[in-house]
Every structure is written in C-alpha cells, then in structure tokens.
Amino acid sequence: MALHVDGVPKHQQLGRMAAWPDELIMEFLGYIDDVSTIKNLSHTSRVMYAFCYDEELWKRLFLKNFATEPKTWHGSWRSTVLGIPVDKQANLQLPDNLHCSDLLYRPFQCSQINYEKLFAKIISEEQKYHSDSINDTLGSLPPGRIPRFKEETMSLDKFGKTYHDTPFILTNSNASRWPDWNMKSLLDRFSDIKFRQEAVEWSLSTYGEYLKHNQDENPLYLFDCNSTAMKTLTKEYEAPQIFQEDLFTVFNSEAGNCRPDHAWLIVGPARSGSTFHKDPNYTSAWNAALTGRKLWIMFPPEITPPGVGTDDEESEVTSPVGIAEWVISGFFNDSVKIPECQIGVTFPGECMYVPSGWWHSVINIDDSVALTQNFVPNTKLPNALHFLKNKRDQLSGFHPNEVKKVLDYILKTSDEKNDDLTILQDYSTKFNSLNIDGDEDCGEIVCSKLPPMPIFELFKQLLIRNGKKQDLDQGLEALLRIEAKQQALLTGKSKKWEALTGNGTASAFSFNFEDRDDE
Numbered sequence: 001m002a003l004h005v006d007g008v009p010k011h012q013q014l015g016r017m018a019a020w021p022d023e024l025i026m027e028f029l030g031y032i033d034d035v036s037t038i039k040n041l042s043h044t045s046r047v048m049y050a051f052c053y054d055e056e057l058w059k060r061l062f063l064k065n066f067a068t069e070p071k072t073w074h075g076s077w078r079s080t081v082l083g084i085p086v087d088k089q090a091n092l093q094l095p096d097n098l099h100c101s102d103l104l105y106r107p108f109q110c111s112q113i114n115y116e117k118l119f120a121k122i123i124s125e126e127q128k129y130h131s132d133s134i135n136d137t138l139g140s141l142p143p144g145r146i147p148r149f150k151e152e153t154m155s156l157d158k159f160g161k162t163y164h165d166t167p168f169i170l171t172n173s174n175a176s177r178w179p180d181w182n183m184k185s186l187l188d189r190f191s192d193i194k195f196r197q198e199a200v201e202w203s204l205s206t207y208g209e210y211l212k213h214n215q216d217e218n219p220l221y222l223f224d225c226n227s228t229a230m231k232t233l234t235k236e237y238e239a240p241q242i243f244q245e246d247l248f249t250v251f252n253s254e255a256g257n258c259r260p261d262h263a264w265l266i267v268g269p270a271r272s273g274s275t276f277h278k279d280p281n282y283t284s285a286w287n288a289a290l291t292g293r294k295l296w297i298m299f300p301p302e303i304t305p306p307g308v309g310t311d312d313e314e315s316e317v318t319s320p321v322g323i324a325e326w327v328i329s330g331f332f333n334d335s336v337k338i339p340e341c342q343i344g345v346t347f348p349g350e351c352m353y354v355p356s357g358w359w360h361s362v363i364n365i366d367d368s369v370a371l372t373q374n375f376v377p378n379t380k381l382p383n384a385l386h387f388l389k390n391k392r393d394q395l396s397g398f399h400p401n402e403v404k405k406v407l408d409y410i411l412k413t414s415d416e417k418n419d420d421l422t423i424l425q426d427y428s429t430k431f432n433s434l435n436i437d438g439d440e441d442c443g444e445i446v447c448s449k450l451p452p453m454p455i456f457e458l459f460k461q462l463l464i465r466n467g468k469k470q471d472l473d474q475g476l477e478a479l480l481r482i483e484a485k486q487q488a489l490l491t492g493k494s495k496k497w498e499a500l501t502g503n504g505t506a507s508a509f510s511f512n513f514e515d516r517d518d519e
Helices: 009-020 022-030 033-044 047-053 057-067 076-081 102-111 120-134 156-163 185-189 204-212 230-233 247-251 323-328 331-336 376-389 398-412 420-433 455-465 468-491 497-503
Strands: 148-150 166-169 195-196 200-203 223-224 261-269 273-277 284-291 294-299 340-345 352-355 360-364 368-375
Touching: 009 022, 009 047, 022 057, 022 102, 022 468, 033 047, 033 057, 047 057, 057 076, 076 420, 102 204, 120 148, 120 200, 120 340, 166 455, 185 398, 195 204, 200 204, 204 261, 223 360, 223 376, 223 420, 230 261, 230 273, 273 323, 273 468, 294 331, 294 352, 340 352, 376 455, 376 468, 398 420, 398 455, 420 455, 455 468
Parallel strands: 148 166
Antiparallel strands: 166 352, 195 200, 195 223, 223 261, 261 368, 273 360, 284 352, 284 368, 294 340, 294 360
16 A cells, blocks of 8 residues: 555655656756755655755755855754754654655764764773873783873884884873863864865854754864964974974975975864775874874775775775765674774874874764874885885875975076986976966876876985985885885786796796697
C-alpha cells in the first residue's frame, strides 16, 4: 500500500521525479543555483522539502550567491541564506516513514556524531598516559600508541639519531610554555580580522558564531597563515628546541623571503578536522594543542590509509568521504587493525611531531585552538631534496613573484657559472613572458600557465650561500641512494644490476650461457 500524507501518496509528492533514485534527485538539485527556485521547490511537498533541506546544498548556494561573509550567522547554511533563525522555522515532519533514505539520513547522522563518547576508551587511556608523562611515571604503551616524551628530555642529538622518523608527543609541565590563545582571547584581539576558513574568508567574530552553532557534517576549519593577525601571533611563541633546526629558513635571505607558507593558526569546532594527507613539500611538522583535545591517526609513508585513494605519484589524493563518515563506515576500525597504524590524543599544552611523508588525519574532540609549523631538519634534507627535484608539479606554498625576486638576486650576485644557474636564468626569462598572478600560491596556479619552478636548484644555491655546503653534499649523496631505490621499485631492476648487465650492450657482463637447442 502506498503511504499517504494528507491523502497525497509519496509518488505524487515527487511527480515524475518519483522514478528517480535519491542520488539522481540530489545531483539534479545541485545544478540549481538560484535561491528562490530551491525555496519554492521545497514548498511543493513534504518529501521535496526533505530533499531541499540538505546543508551541503545550501552551502553551495551561499558560496555561489554571496561574495562576502553573512551579516548574521543563523546557525545553519539554509537559515543564513534565507535570513531566518533556526528557531523561527517551520518544523515539518515526514510521518509514517513516508520517505526512508540513507542518502538523506547520513549527513544528519554525521552532524550528530559524538567523538568523546565514541572514542571514550582511547581518550581515557591517553589521559592517563598524558598525566603519567607529566609526573614522570609513564609505563609501557600498548601497541599502536604514539609515545610521549618530556620536552626537556628530548635532545637534538636524540631526535636526530633515533626519533626523527617516528611520531611522538612532547609534554611539558610548564603551564606557560605555549601562548594563552583561546577563542575568547583571540576574539578580544582580532574580532574584525578576516581569517581563511577553507572555502570562505570571514572575520573571526562571524566564524566564532559559526563555531558555536552549525549543522555541518564536516564543519569549516580555520587554517590561516597570511592574515594580518598572524604577523603578530608568530612573534608570541618559540618552537621547541629540537624543531628549531630548519633548513628551509635559507629561503628567507638578504635577497627576500620566498619561503613557502609554513606557520598556521588552526581553530575548529568539535567534529572538525583534517582528512588524511601528507604535509606539503615533504616537510616535517609540529602541532601544539592550545585548547581542546585532538585525536591523531597516522600511517608511515608507504602505507596508504584505508578509505583513501591515490595515484602512483601521490599527486592526486582522494578521500571519498568526510571524517565522520570515514569513522562511521568502519575505516577507523580497519585502521587500528593495521600494525603500523599509530594512534594518539594531544591534550592542551602537548605538541605532536609529524615526520615528513607520514599520512595523518586529525579529529577535534572539542572546540580547539592549535598552532602548527612545517620545517626541514638536517636528517630530512635528502627527502626534501628528492621532493623538490622529482615532484615539481606537487610544490605548494611558494609564491612565484617572491621566488623570482630571490633567484634574480642570486643570478645578479653570482660570479661563477654552473648548470643550476643556467636553469635559474632560463626560468627567469620564461617567467617574464607569463601572464599570471605571481602573488598566488604556486599550487593554485594551473600547471599549463606556470612552468616547473626551479626550487631544487634555488634551494641548493641558498644552502651554499648560508654555509650549508657540507650538509648539501651529504644530502645529495643520500638523494642518489633514494633515487636508486625508487628506480628499483619502478622497474624491478637496480642500478647495480643494470651496471652488470650493461642493459643489453655488447660489453655487458653475462653468465656465459650459450645458445643451445636443448632446454
């Protein structure tokens, strides 16, 4: 029997669209970019109202139709676009299971997820490890947990020799170790300053309202490195001593500053976070939790996390679902079964170390404020050189105009001639004929418009000029070994084997097998 509402059967409430699967209906609605059309369509029936209630649909409408931030955030994208507070809207219901749809229910389910309850056992155990570390009573960790060390006990030598290639958490009993930044103190100082929050750039006051009240399954995450506030905030903290060895500082020289973006303020509501990724330009990172708890899921470079797809070059990384759906779909449970998976929770005052190349996803259990910075320690120089040389199409954070300024200075002040300088000169000449916005992040510029940037060659020249030639020479030797290993993985042959066989040349070594008719 067909279900009815006010005497109208379900199939009549959708008209001819009743024959469409839910996915096709949502796809169709996504092409409508007029607010009035969606609003009027939602009023045609209760079932259509349910389809038109989707928050992602209204978020797209907002981004399409509103060039600036909203005057007032009303608690949801739909309410904000329509200018109607959530508590003033009609509360329409679909009685008698009129329309059962996993597609429509899943976003709501994700928006209601309670990570504190879901990860209660992990959080409780991590809370104990956190307290034990501060009190110097830390015992053995269960498999798959990220170790903790007191900041004062982790020396640069210890880090470089033993721990540079594995995640760990730094604890500190000094309550004033990190700046006292929380949402209230930041709002008191920077309420009207605009910060970047993924697809939007809003004042902190507007984002503060969004943070308190939103219905997103994947809440907006403030991840800002270029606001005017950051120019002030970066002067208010000091990186842990073991992370101050940073070879990327050479990009900031007497010629100018072309260092890629590397220091960020991060603010997000509970349920926000980042899907699996590797940090840019094969840099390492540290992340200090200032307020709120963060759950970290990490994998070594060679193991792609469950639910994540990538090509061989890792130039395209796709995670078909958001964080909440990734957890609900069982990928988290799949992850913790993998021996190499590392899990940890950072509490306020703790600092996570993320080695270069490691996959990591972060889930904010509470509303949070954090500070993070990317860097290249000496032990990771070969990896950085390999990325800059062989992954030029994946560079990000560099701004072409600033790069051009520095490399032109190098060319102008160099007396010698070498291959690197020739490459820099060729790029400088090509760049002058380009019609691009050179102030943009190179990662945002279409590859066809911007030729491969000679960051590898520029980096080498800057290292030499900054007295790092010995480090560079050692890094280049290690780079050859990395490239040889990559070659062996790609071809199934090592360079040693090719040297022995001569790759088919007449002078090649052979095992002296003669042509024979028998087997």
